Amino acid sequence: MDSGTRRSSCFLFPIFIVAFSCLCSATSSKTLQTSTDKKNWERKKWQTSDCNRYEGSWVQDDSYPLYDSSACPFIRKEFDCLKYGRPDHLYLQYRWQPSACNLPRFDGKDFLEKMKGKKIMFIGDSVSLNHYESLLCLLHSADPDARVTTQSSNSTSTVTFQDHGVSISVFETHYLVDIEEEQIGRVLKLDSIKDGNTWKDFDVLVFNTWLWWYRRGPKQPWDYVQQGRFILKDMDRMVAFRKGLTTWAKWVDSDVDASKTKVIFQGISPFHYHGEEWGKPGVMNCGMETEPVSGSTYTGGSPLALQVLEEVLSTVKKPVHLLNITTLSQLRKDGHPSSYNGFKGMDCTHWCVAGVPDTWNELLYSAITS
Numbered sequence: 001m002d003s004g005t006r007r008s009s010c011f012l013f014p015i016f017i018v019a020f021s022c023l024c025s026a027t028s029s030k031t032l033q034t035s036t037d038k039k040n041w042e043r044k045k046w047q048t049s050d051c052n053r054y055e056g057s058w059v060q061d062d063s064y065p066l067y068d069s070s071a072c073p074f075i076r077k078e079f080d081c082l083k084y085g086r087p088d089h090l091y092l093q094y095r096w097q098p099s100a101c102n103l104p105r106f107d108g109k110d111f112l113e114k115m116k117g118k119k120i121m122f123i124g125d126s127v128s129l130n131h132y133e134s135l136l137c138l139l140h141s142a143d144p145d146a147r148v149t150t151q152s153s154n155s156t157s158t159v160t161f162q163d164h165g166v167s168i169s170v171f172e173t174h175y176l177v178d179i180e181e182e183q184i185g186r187v188l189k190l191d192s193i194k195d196g197n198t199w200k201d202f203d204v205l206v207f208n209t210w211l212w213w214y215r216r217g218p219k220q221p222w223d224y225v226q227q228g229r230f231i232l233k234d235m236d237r238m239v240a241f242r243k244g245l246t247t248w249a250k251w252v253d254s255d256v257d258a259s260k261t262k263v264i265f266q267g268i269s270p271f272h273y274h275g276e277e278w279g280k281p282g283v284m285n286c287g288m289e290t291e292p293v294s295g296s297t298y299t300g301g302s303p304l305a306l307q308v309l310e311e312v313l314s315t316v317k318k319p320v321h322l323l324n325i326t327t328l329s330q331l332r333k334d335g336h337p338s339s340y341n342g343f344k345g346m347d348c349t350h351w352c353v354a355g356v357p358d359t360w361n362e363l364l365y366s367a368i369t370s
């Protein structure tokens with residue numbers, strides 16, 4: 001479709017858009033959390049202790065990194081910063097220090113023992129892949145000679161650590177909800193989550209979606225967006241994000257067997273393209289960053305998307321743990337591949353492996369093994 005056709009189809013829908021936005025604002029005020037909702041949710045989270053492990057600061061620790069990335073066979077070229085010549089190595093030597101307690105160091109052998117016979121799945125965009133590859137490296141380094149099999153089919157890749165029968169999978173989906181080919185084109189279906197049938201057999205599910213919701217132009221992988229009967233050319237992206245998440249939340253309540261499956265949602269993974277967020281106005285990327293922001297607050301503030309995510313999570317009746325990595329990752333302006341990656345573009349979206357995702361996995365480890 002050329003841009004002329006796009007523009008004219010845009011004009012076909014104003015009435016729907018008006019009707020639709022009324023519908024949306026009605027629902028969004030309904031989902032705004034009351035303090036009771038919030039308290040219930042706080043109770044339901046698996047409290048690993050009374051300590052909030054997500055609040056703290058980065059400290060230098062030369063016993064890090066947790067593994068040698070050149071010995072890890074699972075890192076794709078986009079994340080393998082040392083291989084692609086990153087000259088500064090200080091970024092590898094930070095440990096996350098919660099303010100009120102200590103975070104246990106990742107212990108791969110213990111992880112495999114505790115997760116014996118279990119299946120873990122990461123579900124989401126390339127940030128999930130980032131998280132997954134870091135976990136594979138952490139486990140591989142615990143026993144480099146362990147018998148491992150790998151398998152890929154459709155949207156899923158799986159690595160199984162045979163001796164413990166632990167399988168780690170990643171399922172690639174940009175939005176969690178479906179995109180379907182129809183006569184009019186590719187339709188993003190905010191109400192439908194067919195892939196859920198593949199996910200629900202797993203013991204641990206780690207969800208993430210955010211990166212793609214604001215994509216436009218040739219990078220946008222859909223032509224229309226549908227909610228209920230309404231098919232639109234476009235809509236407010238934050239509203240769409242909330243709708244998609246709400247569909248996911250309903251899926252958790254209707255389809256997940258909470259006695260078997262632990263559900264985790266990874267908080268919004270931040271980008272670093274706006275230096276004013278960390279006190280360097282005019283800086284347009286993370287290319288010169290070699291150290292974290294010190295302290296525990298990020299001047300750029302918390303992203304609106306995290307607030308939307310927290311509001312939607314507070315409506316889920318089954319237990320869901322928010323792996324609340326947003327702030328701690330915001331502090332790591334030095335953690336991205338920048339130009340040291342296998343495609344040579346500037347990347348301040350993904351994260352070097354080894355690096356920040358190892359900490360996400362230390363937090364995941366304490367959330368699921370305690």
Ligand SMILES: *[C@@H]1O[C@H](CO)[C@@H](O)[C@H](O)[C@H]1NC(C)=O
Pocket residue numbers: 054055310322324327
């Ligand atoms: C997530 O972390 C941020 C920053 O520490 C905090 O403001 C927010 O309340 C946390 N959210 C939840 C649900 O714990």
Ligand SMILES: *[C@@H]1O[C@H](CO)[C@@H](O)[C@H](O)[C@H]1NC(C)=O
Pocket residue numbers: 153154
């Ligand atoms: C892959 O997808 C196809 C088509 O949706 C399906 O028929 C097939 O069973 C899937 N394969 C696996 C291994 O899930």
